[in-house]
Amino acid sequence: MSQKTAPLATAPDVSAEFSQRPGILPFAQTLVEHGLDLIRGETTTLQINLGFLCNHACRHCHLEAGPGRTELMNRKTVDAVVAYARRERFQTVDITGGAPELNPNLGYLIETIAPEAPRLMLRVNLTAIAQQNTNYLLDLCMANRVVMVASFPSVSSSQTDAQRGTGVLDRSVTMLAKLNALGYGKNGTGLELNLVSNPTGAFLPVAQSQAEKKFRSDLERKWGISFNNLFTFANVPLGRFLTWLIDSGNLDSYMKKLSAGFNPCAVAGLMCRTLLSVNWEGYLFDCDFNLSRGVYLAGHKRHASEMEGLPRPGTRIPTGNHCYACTAGSGFS
Amino acid sequence: MDSYYDPKDLPKFADIGEEAPELAKKFFDYYGAVFAEGDLTEREKALIALAVAHAIQCPYCIDAYTQTCLEKGASLGEMTEAIHVTTAIRGGASLVHATQMRKIAKKLSM
Numbered sequence: 151m152s153q154k155t156a157p158l159a160t161a162p163d164v165s166a167e168f169s170q171r172p173g174i175l176p177f178a179q180t181l182v183e184h185g186l187d188l189i190r191g192e193t194t195t196l197q198i199n200l201g202f203l204c205n206h207a208c209r210h211c212h213l214e215a216g217p218g219r220t221e222l223m224n225r226k227t228v229d230a231v232v233a234y235a236r237r238e239r240f241q242t243v244d245i246t247g248g249a250p251e252l253n254p255n256l257g258y259l260i261e262t263i264a265p266e267a268p269r270l271m272l273r274v275n276l277t278a279i280a281q282q283n284t285n286y287l288l289d290l291c292m293a294n295r296v297v298m299v300a301s302f303p304s305v306s307s308s309q310t311d312a313q314r315g316t317g318v319l320d321r322s323v324t325m326l327a328k329l330n331a332l333g334y335g336k337n338g339t340g341l342e343l344n345l346v347s348n349p350t351g352a353f354l355p356v357a358q359s360q361a362e363k364k365f366r367s368d369l370e371r372k373w374g375i376s377f378n379n380l381f382t383f384a385n386v387p388l389g390r391f392l393t394w395l396i397d398s399g400n401l402d403s404y405m406k407k408l409s410a411g412f413n414p415c416a417v418a419g420l421m422c423r424t425l426l427s428v429n430w431e432g433y434l435f436d437c438d439f440n441l442s443r444g445v446y447l448a449g450h451k452r453h454a455s456e457m458e459g460l461p462r463p464g465t466r467i468p469t470g471n472h473c474y475a476c477t478a479g480s481g482f483s
Numbered sequence: 484m485d486s487y488y489d490p491k492d493l494p495k496f497a498d499i500g501e502e503a504p505e506l507a508k509k510f511f512d513y514y515g516a517v518f519a520e521g522d523l524t525e526r527e528k529a530l531i532a533l534a535v536a537h538a539i540q541c542p543y544c545i546d547a548y549t550q551t552c553l554e555k556g557a558s559l560g561e562m563t564e565a566i567h568v569t570t571a572i573r574g575g576a577s578l579v580h581a582t583q584m585r586k587i588a589k590k591l592s593m
Binding site: 364 | 520524525526550553554555556558559560
């Protein structure tokens with residue numbers, strides 16, 4: 151975050167369809183009114199999106215990932231991304247999807263990028279990794295101390311299954327138990343297991359500390375499962391979640407709720423200020439949400455293979471009204 | 484007026500302070516303190532509020548505390564059980580008066 155020093159210029163505002171909603175000030179204008187500018191800081195994290203193929207079609211998915219998607223990062227692009235990571239030495243590499251496990255290059259990516267990443271995270275899809283025929287991926291993750299980050303919206307089967315699909319809670323619990331048995335989420339093993347809870351509807355997330363306390367107690371009591379940290383994030387009004395908001399008549403009230411919850415103090419810690427996101431084709435974005443909108447890094451289309459250095463600190467980040475999801479309450483860091 | 488209850492009126496609750504600001508301030512300060520985390524969590528307090536809202540059948544309160552419960556991490560199962568508590572107490576309160584009926588009937592009967 152910085153105090154605003156220059157007029158809003160080249161960064162495109164992708165909020166067109168939201169800007170006209172009654173009572174919603176465009177995000178860019180809200181920043182101006184608070185004397186803020188959303189600009190890049192020191193980039194420390196490389197987020198690699200392996201593609202949109204997923205075994206679920208979650209109703210809150212901003213990428214509209216699902217079983218029918220064919221976009222997958224190929225080996226050549228993986229090599230280009232790894233080469234970039236080798237050149238720039240990010241502190242954290244964060245692998246996501248879709249379901250990363252459904253990309254046959256996931257193992258290769260972990261093997262080749264692990265030596266370049268002090269902290270390697272996998273947004274694990276619990277049901278997809280459970281469907282693997284071998285323990286190859288799990289063994290690889292353990293050997294490389296890959297941090298597992300799993301979506302686990304609710305301890306209620308009706309709410310989890312409503313968001314992610316029938317039977318997902320039970321299958322997720324089974325996989326979490328297996329991860330615990332391998333040492334993930336257990337003190338002293340060095341194997342970190344974190345959970346992410348998104349609201350199962352058009353409401354704001356629970357305060358993280360309260361949610362973590364409740365999940366820890368419920369998961370232990372119901373299934374004997376332990377984990378390290380729980381993160382709560384607001385659903386972002388893009389993709390399939392946006393469609394659901396419109397179809398269910400919740401869009402206006404949800405956008406009002408998000409914009410009313412704008413916390414100027416959250417802007418400094420936004421993940422887009424320190425993260426670089428790369429899509430399945432190898433192109434670069436400021437965050438996974440701008441990736442889903444096709445709004446490139448600082449508004450310019452660049453491939454990882456041609457990127458020289460890290461994005462310059464101070465570069466303005468393209469915004470849209472979906473950014474309200476990251477600045478509501480304590481924010482999305 | 485199309486209806487006595489209009490969801491658009493709920494955000495106007497704070498306007499009640501226009502006529503009696505000191506009393507309103509005392510009420511809203513108290514209200515905020517009541518729902519802050521204490522020995523009971525905010526989630527537990529929201530569930531109690533939801534249950535009471537159903538007991539007094541206040542549509543504003545039901546709307547507000549359904550949303551609050553969800554945002555405080557209550558599951559639909561917990562919320563449904565809370566309303567069953569309301570129902571049990573309301574039903575029980577009726578049923579327990581059968582003791583009066585039985586006492587009177589017993590006195591009048593052979």
